[in-house]
Amino acid sequence: MAGQAQYEELMRQFSAFGAVKREMGRILPSDCPAGSAAVLTLLARHGDMRMSKLSELLAVDMSVTSRHAAHLAERGWIDRSPDPADKRSRILHLTPAGLAQLEKLSRRTCELLAERLGDWSDEEVAQLTGLMARLRASFDDCRTAAPRVFEEITRTPANT
Structure with a gap:
């Protein structure tokens, strides 16, 4: 990680x-x-x-x-x-x-x-595209989980 x-x-x-x-x-x-x-x-x-x-x-x-x-x-x-x-x-x-x-x-x-991007290779453009799609998918997957994650971050010891 x-x-x-x-x-x-x-x-x-x-x-x-x-x-x-x-x-x-x-x-x-x-x-x-x-x-x-x-x-x-x-x-x-x-x-x-x-x-x-x-x-x-x-x-x-x-x-x-x-x-x-x-x-x-x-x-x-x-x-x-x-x-x-x-x-x-x-x-x-x-x-x-x-x-x-x-x-x-x-x-x-x-x-x-x-x-x-004229000086980029086809492979580099494809790699960037793939990584950006993966990044977007990671955030799409988290969209419904975001409130729960926020609660975890903002929870204080008194609230646990």
């Missing part, structure tokens, strides 16, 4: 990764911020879904998801239709214009990555 010094260095690298995310955000068109791009990506990957499912996948409050959906619908990139099973709920799906926007975003992002 890694030691404290390794985890501290990892935390520093996470902080520095913010600069990478900001630069990637700068290539997005002004009418398609990162949250909107994430919604388009999830709809393309998972297909039509309820707002509640999208909110869960984004790991954000339903009000945030609703604002993203409204923004995308105004641009014609998604459609919101009543859920046949529950008329109070909406089903979101990509439109052809939304798919075209997503392809444009993907092209821009791939160009930036190819430029910045």
Whole structure:
């Protein structure tokens, strides 16, 4: 298992990764911020879904998801239709214009990555991708356990 010094260095690298995310955000068109791009990506990957499912996948409050959906619908990139099973709920799906926007975003992002990682080998890019996927999965696995872990950390001897 890694030691404290390794985890501290990892935390520093996470902080520095913010600069990478900001630069990637700068290539997005002004009418398609990162949250909107994430919604388009999830709809393309998972297909039509309820707002509640999208909110869960984004790991954000339903009000945030609703604002993203409204923004995308105004641009014609998604459609919101009543859920046949529950008329109070909406089903979101990509439109052809939304798919075209997503392809444009993907092209821009791939160009930036190819430029910045041009001196990396295919193996190094694959290794980074695999490790990032594993990291994400580790945190997804912990999402439901987080409150219990927090309780363990914050418990005082008097509470035990």
